[in-house]
Amino acid sequence: MEKTCTVMLPLTMNSSEKRENVCIFGTGDFGRSLGLKMLQCGYSVVFGSRNPRTSRLLPNGAEVLSYSEAAQKSDIILIAIHREHYEFLTDLIEVLKGKILVDVSNNLKINQYPESNAEYLAQLVPGAHVVKAFNTISAWALQSGALDASRQVFVCGNDSKAKQRVVDIVRTLGLTPLDQGSLSAATEIENYPLQLFPMWRFPFYLSAALCLFFFIYCVIREVIYPYVQEKEDSTFRMAISIPNRVFPITALTLLALVYLPGVIAAILQLYRGTKYQRFPDWLDHWMLCRKQLGLVALGFAFLHAIYTLVIPIRYYVRWRIRNTTITQVITKKDNPFITSMAWLSDSYVSLGILGFFLFVLLGITSLPSVSNMMNWREFRFVQSKLGYLTLILCTAHTLVYGGRRFLSPSILRWYLPSAYVLALIIPCTVLVIKFILIMPCINKTLMRIRQGWERNSKYS
């Protein structure tokens, strides 16, 4: 039966069970943490060290020997040493012959060396079976048990038996092994811990660029223009009014950008007449970070909702209402109630609330804990149908808010239209193309392409 250690176990063992010997080279932070965890999980640990006599802080129960003596005690050796110090291993080539060497090392920079550390180790000790593993786990997490988010251990190696031995150890330590194939995958595995939120980078930079662009655009139209034309100081608008334009615009644009690659892919498939041709890399990458784009968009929608809630308590708004009322009293004139205006205002608020609700629902269903409970069809239904409905509602919310104002030439300031007009370009384009794509004649061709029809027809 497989033994698995997920909690700190006492160092007791059934005397009839033979402890498996594991050797760890290096008594640094990582070597010690690994050794402790292995002892807790029932392994017998032998450390190899330059100074076996003076090595301190080692876990109780572990043996410490010189590197060559320790190597003889086990056929599996974890090399917890930095790559820069690997050269001394060439003196141990004879002892290490046929042994499994586990490379746990990381670098300081992405692609720091021409070859991966694991491949370098394999070149230095050609008679050994090198396996890459454990580099994504930190010494601190191993010791403190704070491994919740990072239980995954990528494993790769050319010898399948050696790899299986390492996979078994990973499982026994209560971690999740992920086989990445041959040793050539080591470069990618070594680069992995050095990447900072790889899938979030594009959405993050894109949303920052959109925010900056729309902020500057709105400042030009709403702060600089009134100052130049009428010497009016509207700088206070930069605190709430302008952010509350920039955030919904960014949210809507990002949401549309979640669905844009899908329609571009469909157009490409229609144009090529086949689905068996790779999409360009940029499109692939864009498709892969749609979830992150959507979640960032949801964040901006939240900001818009919060900024909108504070409108009634703003000084400027209260002043304007008070002033209009007083002016009406003085001039003894009141504004007639216009039903169409009431309709417009209520509709845009209602569309906004519904759009936001569906947006939140989309965000929740994209979380792994929720999406894992759905089958593929349900997930597609939510993310595609509900997603498009959200996009339609949010676009309609913006259109109704702008109403006829968007079309009137008086809204131009220095020939610049309202920022909302720009914000509507991408969502409207996506929706129009999607509408064309779902028209029966086009949809049928697309479905046939997606079902691999032209490939089957070759054989029929």
Ligand SMILES: NC(=O)C1=CN([C@@H]2O[C@H](COP(=O)(O)OP(=O)(O)OC[C@H]3O[C@@H](n4cnc5c(N)ncnc54)[C@H](OP(=O)(O)O)[C@@H]3O)[C@@H](O)[C@H]2O)C=CC1
């Ligand atoms: N710390 C961490 O959280 C993680 C570390 N790693 C990897 O584990 C490896 C070890 O890291 P870590 O334990 O933090 O590093 P340390 O610097 O704490 O330990 C390295 C050990 O290497 C041994 N060593 C052998 N030859 C030399 C030499 N010429 N000069 C210096 N030391 C030598 C030493 O052990 P001795 O004195 O007994 O000979 C030393 O204690 C690295 O490759 C690192 O990338 C991977 C994942 C996480």
Ligand SMILES: [Cu+2]
């Ligand atoms: Cu809104």
